[in-house]
Structure formats: structure tokens, C-alpha cells
Amino acid sequence: MRATEVPEIDGAYLFASTPHADERGFFCRTFDAEVIRSVGLDPYSFVQDSVSRSARGVLRGLHLRSGAGEAKLVRCSYGRIFDVVVDLRPSSPTYLHRALLELSDETQATLYIPAGCAHGFQALTSTADTSYRIDRPHDPAEDVTIAFDDPDLAIPWPLPPTSMSRRDREAPSLAEALKQKES
Template sequence: MKVTATELPEVLVIEPKVFGDERGFFMESFNLKAFEEATGCRRTFVQDNHSRSRRGVLRGLHYQLEQPQGKLVRVTKGRVFDVAVDLRRSSPRFGQWVGVELSDENHRQMWVPEGFGHGFIVLSEQADFLYKATDYYHPASERAVRFDDPEINVQWPDVGELSLSDKDCAAPLLAQAEVFK
């Protein structure tokens, strides 16, 4: 696998080896030993999640203050623009973001460590988004930062009309949000 650090060095793009021919392809989507050796991240994944969304759906920017989740994310159908935001107040990169296109064609994955907010927007007609999480979903500590916060200034691709949950529309700006120390 090929691992590339992003502008936020803790956030990694992972490209597994894909073996393809006229019949299709094969890839090992996850191997704990290979993941740890290639990334230096020693994590235990305890939960797998799968969401399906249509074009224009924007989910995020989500995180959990207690039981923070590291996420290894990928797309098995369609295309998304995936975003991680550094929400560690003690970090020199606090409030900075990075975005990567993930698709069923490029097979890229993104490692979003604990302490980062995460979100994505669907670019294709439909997308299936899968992620492994390092801790269990904990609704009481779930938080979000507003997707269009001008302080963060994520440059979301233009997909026309956006579709957001009521919770994401009501998320606070970074200046008012509870974040990591």
C-alpha cells in the first residue's frame, strides 16, 4: 500500500494495491499488520459503518469529545469529497482542513485520527461510504462544527443544491464549539 501524508500530517491518504484485469479487480481493503507498518498507527477498530447518500448530501463536520473516534474511510460506490479538520486547540494547525476525493475508481482511503472533525459531500449520483472506527458511537459526546464556517473555510465542490440534516444545519461555528484541548 502507498501512504501519503496530507497538509495535515496526521491525516493520511492510503492507496491499497489493486490487481485488475478484464474480469474486474481484487484488493485487500484492510490488513491490520500492513496498516500499522505503513502508517505507524497502532489502533484497534471496534465498529464498521456504512452510509448511502445521494448527490449533494453533505454530512459533517462531526466528532466525539468523549470516546473520540479515529476513522479509516473509503467509498465503495460513487465519489465523495472527504474532509478532515484539526479540532485540537493545542495544535499549531487548529482549524485547518484538508480534502481528498475518494471514489470506487481510485480506491483511496483516508485516515482521520482522533481529534479531527470529519465530513464529506457526495459528488456522484449516489455514493456508498464505509468507515472503520476506533471507538464506539457515543451519542452524548457527539458534536459538530458548521460545514460552512468562514473561519475554517472548507472549499466544498459545487454540486448544486445541498442536502443537510437539521443537526448539521444547527451546528455551531468553530468559535463557539466545544473542541479538543
């Protein structure tokens, strides 16, 4: 594994795996504490793992947490996703910048998203499994959602959304969500 900075988002990293493929399929390391530590992160701070399965066109996000926020490691373990990170940390040099990446099962790359950044993705394949590793227990009372189609963000989603949660469909604008995040 090797770590590279995501230039659009201060403190974000992409951890690239090296899948070893043969006639049986492939094998690759998807988490390495030493590589995580090499960029100044505590690999043992992650306390919960989750996975979502999405069909092509499903859109999830944009999500973040209020208060102390939540750092995440995100990986597409099966299929492909269009992944979006928006820096909402007012003191960050990349405040309001966004990173647009494709994560896939072919690369098994893992994206580190710092606390205070919003995250969302859209499934590009008929099935896309996305794994999350977060650094604090989830508390739904701290959930903040931003409209996926907020004009100030102008995210170029690659497909028309085929499905999304009610929470995501009814999400407030970026300006309203930022007020909620601060409370």
C-alpha cells in the same frame, strides 16, 4: 497497499490500494494490518464498522466527538466524495488546518483521520457509499457538529448541498463547537 502522510493534517494518512482490474471488474486490498502498523497505528484498535449511502450533493458533517475523540478510517467504496478533515487539536502543529481530498471507488484509498479532527464529505456521484471504521464505540452524547459553511473554515464545497440532516443544517459555528468539544 502503501501509506502516505496527508501533509495538511499531522498524523493523518492516506492508504492507497492497488486495484487489479480485468474483464470481470477489479479486486484490491482495502485493509492491511501490517501497513497500518508500519505508520505506528494499532490495526486492532478499530472496533466498529459503518457505511452510509448518499445521493449526489448530500453533505454530511462536519462531525467529531468530544472527550477522547475518535480516530477513523474512511473509504468511498462506491462513487466519489469530496472529503474534508479539519484539525481541531490545539497542541497539533497543524491546528485549524484542513485537508480537502477526493475519495472514490476507482482508487479504493482509505483515509486515516486522527482523534480530535472534524470530518465531513459531500457526495459527487448519483450514489456514493462511504465506509467508516472507528476506534471506540459510538456514543451519541459525545457528538459535536460544526457548521459546514462556517466562514472561518471557508470550505469550498464543490456542489450546492441538496440534502443534509437537521443536526448538520443547525450546527453551531466553529467557535461554539470548540467550546462544546472541550466539555
